[in-house]
Amino acid sequence: MTEAGPERSPRGHRSLPHTGDLRVEAWAPTREECVAEAVRGMVASFAELPAAAPGVTRECVVPGEDDDRLLAAVLEEVVYRMDVADELPVDVAVLPEPGGVRVRFRMAGSSAAVQTGAVPKAVALHGLRLARDSRGWACRATLDV
Numbered sequence: 001m002t003e004a005g006p007e008r009s010p011r012g013h014r015s016l017p018h019t020g021d022l023r024v025e026a027w028a029p030t031r032e033e034c035v036a037e038a039v040r041g042m043v044a045s046f047a048e049l050p051a052a053a054p055g056v057t058r059e060c061v062v063p064g065e066d067d068d069r070l071l072a073a074v075l076e077e078v079v080y081r082m083d084v085a086d087e088l089p090v091d092v093a094v095l096p097e098p099g100g101v102r103v104r105f106r107m108a109g110s111s112a113a114v115q116t117g118a119v120p121k122a123v124a125l126h127g128l129r130l131a132r133d134s135r136g137w138a139c140r141a142t143l144d145v
Contacts, residue, residue: 010136021124022046022117022145027138031067032094032101034130034137035074039092042075042143046117047088049065053108055090063100069132071139074103075123082119086110118145 009108022045026037043049062077064070074094081087087107095102120143130139 011037013037013044015041015045020145022120022143023127023140024143025138025140027136029096029136031130031137032096034139035071036092036094038071038075038141039089039094040077042078042120042141043088044141045143046115046119046145047110047113048116049088049090049108049113051090053090053112055106055108056087058087058105058107059102061100061102063099068128069124070100071130071141072123072125072128074101075120075141075143076102078105079122081107082103082110088113116145120145 011033013024013026016023024038024041024045026034026041028034028037035125060077062073062075079087086109088110089105090108091106122144124142124144127140128140
């Protein structure tokens with residue numbers, strides 16, 4: 001996995017155009033923080049949400065047979081909540097859990113968001129990656145839009 005350059009901050013995310021899709025890359029000191037950054041990057045790729053938007057806390061345990069699948073499962077949880085409850089995460093915390101992670105979302109109604117891009121419909125398994133790098137953890141996911 002390539003790194004974002006020598007001036008890369010300790011944590012962050014970016015989105016990159018990908019043929020017919022969108023790629024999100026994220027990095028952070030820990031696996032769980034990296035997954036949280038990927039969620040933030042995913043949402044930032046298509047919506048602007050005011051930090052003060054009224055929201056509700058939703059929590060779930062997401063299992064993962066390996067780190068790559070864990071990343072996909074958390075991002076798919078966001079897609080599911082958008083589809084079923086019409087909610088978007090304003091903030092997210094990811095905590096270690098045996099066999100996976102515990103995800104705590106602060107969700108706001110989609111009506112609070114300004115749409116700035118194509119809304120993801122699914123997470124592609126091709127090119128999915130969550131792994132340690134020389135600075136901590138880094139991940140990438142391609143989103144079908």
